[in-house]
Amino acid sequence: MNGLLGAMEEVMSMVRKLDTLPDDADCLICPPATLLHTVSAVSGPRIIVGGQYCHVHNSGPHTGDISAEMLADAGATFVIVGHSERRADHYETDDIVARQAETAVGAGLVPIICLGESLDQRQQDLTLSVISEQLEQSIPENIDTSGGFLIAYEPIWAIGTGEVATVEQIEQVHRHIRGRLIDRFGQDGEQIRILYGGSMKPENAAEILAIDNVDGGLIGGASLKADAFISIYRAAIDKD
Numbered sequence: 001m002n003g004l005l006g007a008m009e010e011v012m013s014m015v016r017k018l019d020t021l022p023d024d025a026d027c028l029i030c031p032p033a034t035l036l037h038t039v040s041a042v043s044g045p046r047i048i049v050g051g052q053y054c055h056v057h058n059s060g061p062h063t064g065d066i067s068a069e070m071l072a073d074a075g076a077t078f079v080i081v082g083h084s085e086r087r088a089d090h091y092e093t094d095d096i097v098a099r100q101a102e103t104a105v106g107a108g109l110v111p112i113i114c115l116g117e118s119l120d121q122r123q124q125d126l127t128l129s130v131i132s133e134q135l136e137q138s139i140p141e142n143i144d145t146s147g148g149f150l151i152a153y154e155p156i157w158a159i160g161t162g163e164v165a166t167v168e169q170i171e172q173v174h175r176h177i178r179g180r181l182i183d184r185f186g187q188d189g190e191q192i193r194i195l196y197g198g199s200m201k202p203e204n205a206a207e208i209l210a211i212d213n214v215d216g217g218l219i220g221g222a223s224l225k226a227d228a229f230i231s232i233y234r235a236a237i238d239k240d
Helices: 005-018 033-042 068-073 084-089 094-106 119-123 127-138 167-190 205-209 226-239
Strands: 048-051 078-081 110-115 150-153 194-196
Touching (some): 094 110, 119 127, 150 167
Parallel strands (some): 048 078
16 A cells, blocks of 8 residues: 555656666566556556456445456556455455456456465464465466466565565475475466565565576565666566
8 A cells, every 4th residue: 555646756767767678577566556547558568567456256336346357447467366464454365365366367367366374373384384275275276377377475474574584485485386386287387477575675686586486576665666676677687
């Protein structure tokens, strides 16, 4: 819940800076819904635009909510579902997340399905079992694997806290996610992109992006400033 119309100068700065860099990594921005159409109109060919959430239904008496079709109509091609803050603040369960992802795909959007453990779960050594359950229940049963969705691992205890999981912790969880995706989807599971979303910033982006099975980042606070975000993009280019 950040970004007013005055923040568009940061977006325009990103557009200008991207135009000077190689097109070797995908760049996606998910602004608040109030700015989605505006960002889509000025983003140019280098920036993909997505939404931060969608409802499980495409229309109906759900005042204040936003549907996948509305996001697509405003210019989005991606949408984040299952973010830890939505799960916590709005009690969105794995089943709801799966329904959101299914609705998103039906509207032509690519869902980024988020999952991750709390500090208490990690301290109880439940991380991998929590991740396995979320993977099984948050991904729709018949979803298309050919670019149809992404996974974002976001350890809840490392979001907005300045804390970052260690290289070993990230590698372990991403390797586990990859294995479960291959178990479920076979060879297609090797191609599903897995993002890391726990306080990635310019200072640690290169190290995190170099980890096996980390295919990109889900950036929070560092995305609010063009210079910081572009620095992370540069790290993604260097990874490739």
